[in-house]
Amino acid sequence: MSRQLLSMALAPLLGLFILGIGNGFLATLITLRLDDAGYSPVVIGWVSSAYFIGLALGAVFNDRLLLRIGHIRAYGCFASIVAVTVLLQGLWLDAYAWFVLRLIGGWATVGVYLVIESWLLTSGDQKVRGRLLAMYMISLYAAGAIGQLLLGVTDAAGVTQPFMVIGMLAALSVLPMAMIPRVSPLIEHAEPLSPWRLITVTPTGVVGSFGSGLLVAAIYSLLPLYLQRVGLSVNQIGQMMAVVVVGAMLLQYPIGRWSDRHDRQQVLILIGAFCVVISAGMLWLPLNTWLLAGLLFLLGGGVFALYPVAVSHAADRAPAGALVRMSQGLLLINAIGSTLSPPLITPVMSAVGDGGLFWSLGALGLMLVAFFIWRRSVRPAPLPVAPFAPSTPMTSVGAELGVTEELMQGAIEHEYAEDLSAVVPDVEVAEPLVGPPREDAAHIEYFDVDAEAGPHGDDDQGEPGSRG
Template sequence: MSRQLLAMALAPLLGLFILGIGNGFLATVITLRLDAAGQSAVVIGWVSSAYFIGLALGAMLNDRLLLRIGHIRAYGSFASLVAVTVLLQGLVEHPWAWFLLRLIGGWATVGVYLVIESWLLTAGDQKVRGRLLALYMISLYAAGVLGQLLLGVTEALGGAASFMVIAMLASLSVLPMAMIPRVSPLIEKAEPLSPLRLITLTPTGVMGSFGSGVAVAAVYTLLPLYLQRIGLPVDRIGQMMAVVVLGAMLLQYPVGRWSDRHDRQLVLIAIGAFCTLISAAVLWLPMNLWILAGLLFLLGGGVFSLYPVAVGHAADRAPAGALVRMSQGLLLINAIGSALSPPLVSPVMGALGDAGLFWAFGALGLFLVAFFGWRRSVRPAPVPVAPFSPSTPMSSVGAELAVTEELMQGAMEHEHVEDLSGAVPEVAVAEPLVGPPPPDEAHIAYFDEPEAAEAPAQEELPGIEPLPARG
């Protein structure tokens, strides 16, 4: 990777890292504040879902603004809007006002992601895109870990301090983008595929993206509520959430490499079963702080790995020229799953208690295992073509041996035929090494036609003598 490319990618990655620090613990702050205000889990779920509804709307609409005003100005507009909505949440603490502000904030946040992803995808070619996107994911998850660790510090300040810090970070993230030379890559407009078209192309990819949205949204919005209700202080909640994101960051690459070497449907089945086992362990094992941290680390690695493996499977089945549209469509499906997650999972917590969160995780994992297994039985993975193994007749040495054997057999027959009729068998002059090209079909002598056999071979092929008889 060239220094020029790294320098071009540094500004958007740095801006994403700064904004991601604040965005990493904003959802946790909102959940804890609503719970402290006495709001029910259902209300908390609806306010949390507003953010993901905004993500889905932005995934469909924000590319038009980006194409119209360019990367740098679009980033400044989206990041400034994130800062304004966060500051307004610090001033107004009504849940339905927060619902509207979270909706706008989600729309602006996905605009930031769209700018960064399109910048990186179009800045490099196919040889370096994988590494650029790996840096993108590392920056995002590292910012999330740091943001969760800042949760206890900002909440200890009280009041609107947390919202002020998050808004300041969103504003500061504009500086790296504004200070670079005004050169940005060009992108082409690409409309996402419709959900029905995606379902027909890759049902496994669609369901994996949807299930990932449900699970990740539940982790960000309802896991802090579970941790608070089991008695953990705010700083411990931030540390536990950091452990979850750390597991996602560290296990992402091994799972991705595993999926590159094996059938991705089997990997998806294994991830679903793994998340179910971890959820069962949280529900039934005797729990202390260290065991809970270890299980949440593994849960983060499994839940956050579901989406990239599903997208990789969909890309394997994508028709030529449809990768970009398929990626955008799966992003929309993921956002829809995220928007539906809190309203679906929070009633389970209301009915089964705080542990209902992990009952929901376990049920989701079992459903995904069943669905992926059914899809594999309906449409199994393509069998790879058997590797080529040369045999003796296929190799150049084998062909040479075959021709030599025929010539030897023809030479042996030549002695017998010459004694009977004096005719020269045609095999004696097959594949000449020198001389003119072989005669056409009108001059070929056949043994069952005596008139043609009496013609001397020297007249047909001058300069070529028949093979001598072997005695």
């Protein structure tokens, strides 16, 4: 990777790292604060669900704002909204107000991810995008782990101080992006495939993406509640949540490489069964600190690997022209699963106790296993042709990053491509996202005012954009 490319990617990755520390901290903090205030698990679940509703809405609409004002200014807008919503949550504690603020915060947060992922996606050609994605994943997971550890550090500071720290981190994340006078990358907008078409083309991919949303959202939103109610201190909760994130970071790639060499349907079956076994261990084993940490490490690695393997399986089945749009559609389905997860699982926790979280995770795992086995018997999988690429379900552009040249060539040669083209007759092969702007009306190039202001980046000069 060239020094010039590394310097261009450094600013968005540093901004992501700073904001990601606060974002990983906030999800757990909100759950613990609401529980301390006496709210029921159902109320906590709905407040947590608001964030994922915002993620889903932002994944659909935020690219329009980005196209209008450019990457750098869009990042500043979204990060500022994140900071404001967090600081408002620190001013007063009310579940209804927090629901609205979390929804707005989720919408703004996915806008930040959209800016960063699209910046990285268009910074280099296909030969280096995989390495840029790996750097993105490392930054995201490392920030999440550090954010969880901040729980113990700020626990003694008071009620409002943690929210102030998170708000300051969101504000500071603007600096790396704002200090670089550079032309913004060019992105395109593509509408996702409808859910019905996705189900027709890849039922396993749809169910896997939806199930991943259910499981991951439960871990982020409700696992801190479980850990607090079984007697762990705030510092210990932060450490255990960090263990989950580290497990996701370390195990996702080996599982993905394994899926490249074996039947992906079989890998999905084993991941679902693995989640069932870990959930049973959480319910019935006599847990101590080390055993709890080990089980959570494995749970994070298995659950977080479900989505990229499901997307890779879907790409194996897709005609080449539908890959990008399919990735966007699966991302939205994943966000819908994340939205529904807390409201579905918290009533179980209220009915059967705190262990209801793992009863629910185990039941979800069993249903996924049953569905994957049924699909494998109906339609056995061919040899994998879509190289696995670890991906985090954040935005549609992030999903596009996993669509490689090898994946598209493999899908073209796939024995099912001709049949599936009849299901999706109107798709076209996506244009390259890197290259000179075209002169037709479908492509618009935007420049941040920083780039037009001259070498010193004076933000008072220049206009926000022009039609290419």
